[in-house]
Amino acid sequence: MDNKYFGARLHKDGKCSFRLFAPHAQEVKIKVQNPEKTTRTMSHTHHGFHEITLDKICPGALYSYTIDSGPLFPDPASLWQPSDKKYVSAVVDHHFFDWSGDNFSGLPMSEMIIYEAHVGTFSLQSNFHGITNRLDYLMELGINTLQLMPVAHFAGKQGWGYETTYPYAIHAPYGNPEDFKELVRQCHIRGIAIILDVSFSGLIPDSNLTPVYFPFFSRKYNLPRGQALNFDEKYSYGIREFYIQCALSWLRDYRVDGLRIKDADQILDQTPIHFLEELSIRIKKFAAENNRTCVLVNGDKRNALRPVLPPEQGGYGMDALYNDDFYCALQSKITGTTEGHFKDYSDPDRLVSAMQYGFAYRGEISEHYLRLQ
Template identity: 40%
Template sequence: MHAINYISSGRCEFNVWAPFLSAVAVKILSPEERLVPMEKDMEGFWRATLTGITPAVRYLYRLSDEKDRPDPASQYQPDGVHGPSQVIDHSAFRWSDENWRGISLSEMIIYELHVGTFTPDGTFKAIIPRLDEVRDTGINTIELMPVSQFPGERNWGYDGVYPYAVQNSYGGPQGLKHLVNECHRRGISVILDVVYNHLGPEGNYLRDFGPYFTTTYLTPWGEAINFDSAYSREVRNYFIENALHWLRHYHVDALRIDAVHAIFDMKAKHFLSELSERVEEFSQEQGRKYYLIAESDLNDSRIVMPRESGGYGIDGVWCDDFHHSLHTLLTGENRGYYLDFGKIEHMVKSMKEGFVYSGEYSEFRKRNHGNSSGDIPAQQMVVFSQNHDQTGNRMLGERLSALVSFEALKLAAGVVLLSPYVPLIFMGEEYGEDTPFLYFVSHSDPGLIEAVQRGRMREFREFKWQGGLPDPQSTETFLKSKIDWEKRREGHHKVLLNFYRQLIGLRKTIPALSHPDKKNLCAEGNENQRILFIMRRKDASQIMIALNFNGADVACVPPLSDGAWNKAIDSAESIWRGPGSVLPYELVPGSEITVRGGSIALYIRKSPLLEENGGIQQSNPENHE
């Protein structure tokens, strides 16, 4: 066990892994300073059980009688990454979610948010008053960008250096627990973003304790974490225990694992396989399912294949190809990794399978890329039109609202929310937030600050974006990235928000939309007309979606099956601030229609079963206040 264990009545067991050190002592700083030698076991763990310890006690580890360092498995760093660690008593928090069973991945409508920029205060506590409005939009899951302790007060979270500690400026352990508890009280699941491929540079003292890193592989952030070399067993356990730490002590429902393509492991049993196995065991112990979702640049279906079939058993994976296909059709951008996309056929394939590149040659990578995702169940793929990466990794952090028209924003919403996959919305997207989401840090090392700026410039060269790079270290860069929640209450922002509500409502109530399924889906596209038709069905429920990526109106004949079809929603309608629809309310097979430029329309096949239940009516957006 890597983390300390507060037992009760002032007793606390301190544990730290340092296999090569000759001496380790725990240095208690309060209420009075004392130094207690620790004993080493055969596996390289140093242990000491102390009395007179309260949850407010702060401590350090003294290494080889030379230097004091915070705990590598610290659960709270009240004074930041360079300060002492603090003892936490997890049993002290009073949870009220004992009847909470979570939400299945297939039913999730995910809302990704960054704690620091989601509210003016930038804390866990400040999120809570907004949860009701998030839920009322139809969202049932929030995904928090990383909250592990990072240097300073401003960071995306991917520079964390204490994987077990909750960021002090966000509200620490109590703040996170209170937020999760309030989410569950409202029927909202919580996904936490975790980083197991690297640690940030500032405040990273793991090398002083043991061989946590290896020079065998290099990542974009430097040395790789040691998942397969000598002494890797304890390193792997450090991160596996971390995953269980968030599930057990903070009651989060799922973990999103950042950039698993940078987790290098050549062992027969991959780290991800071992991690999924341990989380599955934990789920069985708790009597409910906890999920793991991976971000990967590999287009490798093995990530989500069952372990017994040679996969890693991860529950879900982000599908970047879906985003790239959609983004290029909407914006016309074709530089960097967008070079491989831009055709209707790419969107068609992603709708049908997920990965667009399943072994084909990638011009951007100058090699063949990926394998087939055709057999991956739809509920194991998360799709989006925006996220923190695709927005924040632009030089000027432009959201889609700054790049395309209002009509295209509605089209993007429909593509994602009516897709056969699990949809993800990036904070503010639902009302067309137009503030940028920039990259920001608050390091204290001048050399590191300069290195970050140089690295960002190199990253943007291939895209050839115009304009000056905002200073990541500047407080102004951070403040510019805060969303303006009040925009959602007026003008076109309010209209777009109601459009999202309507789409989510249709997704939840129409069986053909509410069941993620690629097998009962047909997608047909016309490259010249830049139009795409999607047909989906579930038992008696059938729908047809018309997507026009052309700037002009297109006359066409949709591929309808027998029967009459009624219009459920049309983004061109004036109630959605569109140019006005020319689509009929009822369609029959063989009818020629005209789809407005940049619009999306959904038709539902009439069936006796639906008619008996009163059908599905288009609601008036003016009713959403």
């Protein structure tokens, strides 16, 4: 399978390529408002992809798809979802943003001093501008890396951000793609790296996307919050590539310096090369080709070392494990909460263990998960 972009990709000459993964579809049509409305049938290419390239497409042009004469729906790989439009996506131009002054190439994990922030709560503005305006304050704290909780489009206006609906798109209440690029540029000018939290283990279904969801969800795995994503069943090659290209889009188009994979233990994959290993390989290849340092952090509640072991030792070659145990033990200690999984951390020795060894549990039975941790 060709490793091409998903969704709409605008070229410098004004042409725009559209690509949709719909292996169950006999015919896919695209409707574009540019500003005139036009409907075209897309070419059915190999492995269930449908593609078309159109001339003279303007940034901001609206488009939607239809499968086998069904209802219109937006692009699952949409780069921008207008807040007042349910059934359309908008074309984004990634070519002409002014990146002047950004000569930053990233930082190795061992040198990062990380500050984690939630865009919606960090400032009174509750958006990207609010963080950009306070970067000098963050520098005074002595940090050199800003880790942002999810900025991809999620369900609702405000929230933690992990209920992702459009993993390629900027969450509109936080600002537009240009606003986020300016935040990244200003960080880089100050020598600050950017890491994004992303949720590649689950997708909150948007009813508008029902026609295209057929290959996305697993038929054999279920998670507490619903169906798992399809990483190892029929048509999984398209879903794996969908998320790999999503990761590369954040690194390439927005110049972020790393990703943290939230709930990576819920990426259920029995293929010979686990999705996380494939993702790690592809990101390292991208970084080498572009003379950059891009880090990949694993958020995994199983206390497993395999993700950060090198491939020659049977690992995935990721750069770090997120110390969820320390966060949970500290929160339990400060707030006294013992609800849900926090009951595993009510013993003060769990905090000591997390600080000393990195893991609160080192082979003991978890009272919450009822398994060895």
